[in-house]
Amino acid sequence: MDTNKIKNILRNNYLKYGLILIVGLFLGWAIFGNNPHSHSEAEEHAHEDAAGQVWTCSMHPQIKMDKPGKCPICGMDLIPLKTSGGSSDEAIDPNAIQMSKEAIALANIQTTKVSRQNPIKDVQLYGTIKADERLSQSQTSHVNGRIEKLFINFTGETVKQGQTIATIYSPELLSAQQELLEAAKMASAQPLLVQAAREKLRLWKLTDDQILNIERSGNVSPLVEIKANTGGIVVSKKVNQGDYVNQGNVLFDIANLSQVWAMFDAYEVDLPFLRVGDKIDFSLQAVPGKTFSGRVSFIDPILDKTTRTAKVRVETANPGFQLKPEMYANAIIKAPLKQYNNEIVIPKSAVLWTGKRSIVYVKQTDGDAPAFMLREIELGPSLGNSYVVISGINDGDEIVTNGAFSIDASAQLEGKRSMMNEESSRPVTGHEGHDMSSMGSDRDMKTNSSTKSEHAIINVQGLCDMCKDRIEKVAKGVSGVSSASWDQKTKQLHLNFDASKTSVDAISKAIAKVGHDTDKDKADQSTYDALPGCCQYR
Template sequence: MKKIKEIMRKKQITYTLFALGGIFIGWLLFSRPTSSTHLPEQTMTHDHEGHSHDLEQDESGVWTCSMHPQIRMDKPGKCPICAMDLIPLKKNSGENTSVDPSAIQLSDEAAALADVQTTRISREKPVKKVRLYGKITPDERSLQSQTAYVGGRIEKLFIEFTGEEVHSGQTLATIYSPELFTAQQELLQAISMNQPQLIQAAREKLRLWNMTNAQIDAVQQSGKASPTVEIKANTSGIVTAKRVNRGDYVSQGSVLFDIANLSRVWAMFDAFEVDLPFLSKGDVVEFTLPAFPGKKFSGKISFIDPIINATTRTARVRVDVTNNRQELKPEMYATAEVDAPLKGYKDMIVVPQTAILWTGKRSIVYVRQPNTSTPTFMLREVELGPALGGAYVVIKGLSDGEEVVTNGVFSIDASAQLEGKTSMMNSSDDNAHPMTGHEGHHMSGMNMNTENKIADTASKHAMFSVNGSCDMCKERIEKAAISVVGVQSAHWDKEKKMVHLQFNPNKTSEDAISKAIAKAGHDTDKYKADDSVYNQLPGCCKYRDKE
């Protein structure tokens, strides 16, 4: 026993025994039977015809980049393009084996969180609602200028202020005129000489100076010449301008008053050039005024200006309105809506505006797939026709009875981008060859075409303040932003005075978009619109405080 203890004290022997014991225990635990005859019957399905059913490769082992979905890696790491951390690719549930591989599937919980809503579309008779803004103006055909037919001094003035109502034949002023006095003496002298021809010539001369036959007869009967003459109103209406005061000297033809008959007025509206094809002479227009809430006025379009304003890109549309009660006053603001049936687009598919995503030349919608256990959506490119206010005519791409997503479209598209499928930011060609892990580690070998495609799919969101006051401002601001190359979408919030942009930073910048909006007449937080452009805006669009 003493010898055995001495041997065990030696460290080399102790270590050797422990190693042998570990090897034996590992052999017992991890050894596999060499013969299949000892396996239970249920394990026999592991190998069948050269492939495995129980050990299929899990898609969760694929890693991608949230900003560049074309990246595919077999392990976590950094994106070779932007160096962001890769995220695991979402694994499909596998419940719907017949679903198109490019379709987007959302769980019921995800669809509820994204507030996804769909609308069943149908064929209908499209009617475009054209919204117009303008103001009331006097009928130019009723404007009269009251002039002095003889030169002289204003002796009396019976109209004291602008806005006073006058009637035809009413005395407006009395003029002291030496020339008229001389002409009356010539008439009296011709009468005393009993020369009919001279009498007729003298009377005609006085009539040319706007003396009435009654006034001439009064001079002839009294035998006295008067150095003053009364100026009579030649129309009824409202004095819109008073140009003289008592004691002023006027020459023949000088304008004393401007008079407008307001029994008929014009409603002058500004129509954008894109809306002009849907407006025609004779169309009935209903409009409202802030001064009379809830009350509607109507008239017919009598004239459309053939020339477009180069600054506002609008044309003037004139509506004749009867104003017997004198309710409509010049310079009142008016808002009109015209329901214009679209000729040539009868029985066409109409889709809500909220369902459409614009990506430059492409317009896409998401269509819900029928007969699927989970919400499944398919991207569809469509060709759009005229805008109908809150909807668009679809010329090609949709069928009657399909369900399109009208709310939560961006959430579905974001899911498509993360899964590397066709989306608003990349076409099917861009997704044909997703980048593998081996290719990702050799980005230096990427060709120029691939780099251009990645640059084209870049997108950036920005927002800044833009001043405006009405829906016409909203259209002008958004059109100015969209006109900049590289801007993918623009939305101006009228309440918060903020514009939200989605643009390609490789093609434009926030500064360039801000300049374009200011050039259209709207101040931004970086640039102020030129005064000459601002002053050309319609009255309802004026947002600057009056000094």
């Protein structure tokens, strides 16, 4: 009877479920209830994580709060910055920027170890081919008379030395020949008279053989042949057949092109790197793929006041007459900077330049975690795609050559030293956060007024690489301009400048002054006309 009652009770589902629940609670107490500190430790870690969290504003990274909320300056929601309880390497400087390997890969950050070397500056020059003035001559008439026949009929014709280029009818020459024949009859009595008659004909460029032939034959002629006194190319034709000319009139200008000059324009900033005797390699747009060479024979000691350039003359042989006057030439001179021998050279991409400070980021090698430290440096001369470093970097330092802006942005968000902040910001907590709501606006105003760095775009007219070089150098020459880049296709000049030192109007006037129209100012016609032919855009 008792056994049946027990069986009926066990058949009750509610009782089954109740027993299972009691057994489960007992097992949970047996497993987790024996550690009296587990609950308190979890609460303690959670409290520490909340206390170590720093909150900042994405628009105003100088704001640092110990709890979430609104930015006291712009009212944006604060974002979590960093937890002090996170993993970090004690060997890393607290001012260094630590980044995960994933973040470094996403930002494409690349580093390079620097070393000392003998720097070489690439100086870019633009110019044109000119005839060698020392080999050019003017062919003149030796007598007064009428041009009976011209043997040179057009500009560009080749002339050989001694070639007959014209025949002139001269009554005066006829009289002089007759005087010679009369004097020859009295040669025994008046020998000096014969010598005077011969000398008169020599002054008219008759040769001794011609004079002797006149004396022997007794024949006189009013026609005289004009011989070329040099060989070359006729670059200018001054007369036509039938013209009357006087003694000394120029008939032709003849240029010898066996040797030519390459005349380059060098800006005043590049002149210290050029020396007479330097070898220059240059190329021509008309002869692609071929390089010509020569040596600097002359540097003009006077600058052109309009273009701010000096002429650099390079002498070069022209055996195949490939170099023709007025061809455009581009030259690159590799000038060794002997005064900066054994100095550190770094790529331009590694430098963040604010106008006053030049900074790089150096990779820290003390810890395991990737970290980068800001380093202020002093720059020497530009070498084209690199800089000479005077001080601030040591031989063997590993610097960031790509992605430095990403690291600097991270530094600004963490309130550490960066391109825009010379000193690291101190986190604001507690009651200081409430005071910031009344002071933040003033602080932001002071920060903006102290930098006054602005970006502007103006339209500048130009055509070629020479225009680009001239426009950018003139713009950078204006005090306060930190960078200038002109796009040859869009004609837009991108500027970064200090608004407390200069303005867009001042930069525009400086560019117009060297011959380039802007959307604000127009260049003088005389200045424009002085530009090389490849730069004339009107």
